[in-house]
Amino acid sequence: MVNESQPSVGFIGLGVMGESMASHLLQKGYPMYVYTRTKEKAANLMNNGAIWCGSPKEIAEHANFVFTIIGTPKDVEEVYLDENGLITNGREGSYFIDMTTSSPSLARKLFEEGKKKGIHILDAPVSGGDIGAKEARLAIMVGGEKEDYNSVLPLLEHMGKNIAYFGKAGSGQHTKMANQIAIAPTMIGVCESLVYAKKAGLDVQNVVDLISTGAAASFSLSAYAPRILKEDYTPGFFIKHFIKDMTIALNEAEKMGIHLPGLSLAKDMYEKLARLGEENSGTQALYKYYQ
Template structure:
């Protein structure tokens, strides 16, 4: 297929490379030349604007930081909508507002194009290995058309429902992950306070009902004091603030999410927003030693 990719950061870069390696024709756009450079070396078309990507592709993936960025890239000046072809598909793999997602989908539909929201989970490790969990909202027929591309990037691919459903699912994903990271950090703080070996605590918990990917991966990061970002805390904070805003608008009580988000706020406020969100433990430990 003729594929476009916009957003070549920690997540987008390996996803786009997987698409190229699978034999698809690739056109890319990045705000920084250094991000696009590896793709110039492999013969991808380097575009000057998102609109130019749309001219060169039948399927355009976007993977950027926040809702306003997605709106600008798709609907703004020199945006995808200015170059999109009839029956082309925009696949947004960012984590953004479901409400805005539905609005963008409608505007693309008016142009004769389609949209899927397809946020992911699995972090940079999942992106590198092509094993992401992909949660999709949009028309079933369009999902089936794009499935061969999804299968290059992910191993757990679920069509949830109509436009916006993927973003709602990602919000649910972030609720579970954030509270679980905070729970592991709290467990380690208790072990610290009682002078018990955290590594052995983790080993024991991995064999029981407390076992989880978070305990396995993030729990090890905490033990190693290694917070190189798989997913930056500042982006995690953005996602959880979006969750809480939606909950407030709907009158849904999410008290656990509120508490866990405060740990992310503290981490970012401490100047550590570029670290992995498992560094919640670092802030929690500092708080408990105060």
């Protein structure tokens, strides 16, 4: 039930993760305004009291706190800085929190543009996939002003369990890049482990059950190996979005003079799958690379 004494919340981007994240805030009674390119994706939220807006501009005009989780850095820049964008039309004192995995440099740019208008901007990308979003146990990595983080933390706690502040604007995005760099070679290892176990004639499910309790334990193994064994390649996280993230990470690494061969290999493998039509599959579809 909507509580009119609560600050109003806007949510832009209602995809695999965004809809669940928004629903947790709605269930806590926050008056909610939503926008997404495909209105049908907002149907469940609207049926539960969310109010549809026709543009980011309308969201900015109504909501005190606005969360975005959309596709690419280009999309983020449009939503925040276009004529009908959030910062362009935002009110002084508003809080805009971008939870998209985007570039650290863009996060810094948005922060500076918001500061000119007295708008508080945070970059707060997430990790945990569709399951983490549904169960409100996402990891949330935040960059921006510490006071702004403290102001937004009570809302973030409705969406995640492991939430941390990492420093100035862009720091949340840098942390997410570190996260993606760790995941990419891990997914290769998970898939190669399953391929090896199957070729050796083992009961692969038993192998997964056992090694998940030892040194090989990881989120990727526990969450995605069972899906692979069921030939379930529906996206908890899209391959096309993972390629976007790896590209950002490699670009940032190059600026810092770092060579990341493991990440480069993973990106090459995923790009091959994308060319074969798997760009909208989940990242666990990397297993198909070996088939």
